[in-house]
Amino acid sequence: MNQNFMIDKNLIRKICDYADLKDDEIVLEIGAGAGNLTAELSKRCRNVIAIERDEQLVSFLIKRFKDANVSIIKGDAVRISFPEFNKITANLPYSISRKITEKILTHKFNTAILVYQKEFAEKLTAKPKAANYRAISVIVQASSEVEILDYIDRKVFFPVPDVNSVIVKVVQKFPAEENFINFVKGMFNRRNKILGNSGKRAYELTPDEIYDLWRTSENLLSK
Incomplete structure (x- = not known):
């Protein structure tokens, strides 16, 4: 997996400011890289749990933060189990953005500050009937409040990426259940099908309407 490291101190401080960290909070950081964001996070919270899959970077991080309030986990964030945390930060490669986002949403947390490719972020905030309204739009908007805070200059990363971020x-309202995620994906796999008594297709329904459909179906199955 190619990584683009944050090298701009202003961006790093901005991400931490947006996270509004408290002294007693635990922050999960996905993709710690060289630890530039990790270092700033560690100044503002009780503990940082930093996940990194690259073996050389993990060795570097362990040495860099040997005396700090930072726990390093070596592994693929898509596959490993997450410990408990209050807040989360991540600089996510486009290739795993959807999978990681779905995984994050199934866990209980307060706030996530995430750096995404611009096109993927716009899917997260897309509205019904929009060309980029997808299953992930519904999953995140039904379970959380989501907004784009800022656009990032490519030059604040090294190497400079080919995409805009x-x-x-x-801000989570409640954790998304796996059954709900699978339900939404199934609906969007048949996006032109008229759904029940709604008279609408999946891409015409709001996230709340789809969530209500799922709750109704779950209640019927439990009887």
Whole structure:
């Protein structure tokens, strides 16, 4: 997986400011890289749990933060289990953005400050009937409040990426259940099908309407 490291101190401080960290909070950081964001996070919270899959970077991080309030986990964030945390930060490669976002949403947390490719972030905030309204739009908007906070200059990363990035804030209302995620994906796999008595197709329904349909179906199945 190619990584683009944050090298701009102003961007790093901005992400931490958006996270509004408290002294007693635990922050999960996905993709710690060289630890530039990790270092700033560690100054503002009780503990940082930093996940990194690259073996050389993990060795570097362990040495860099041997005396700090930072716990390093070596592994693929898509596959490993997450410990408990209050808030989360991540600089996510486009290739795993959807999978990681779905995984994050199934866990209980307060706030996530996430750096995404611009096109993916716009899917997260897309509205019904929009060309980029997808299953992930519904999953995140039904379970959380989501907004694009800022657009990022490519030059604040090394190496400079080919895509534009944005900072996204996700404030969780409740954890998304796996059954709900699978239900939404199934609906969008048949996006032109008229759904029940609604007279609408999946891409015409709001996230709340789809969530209500799922709750109704779950209640019927439990009887």
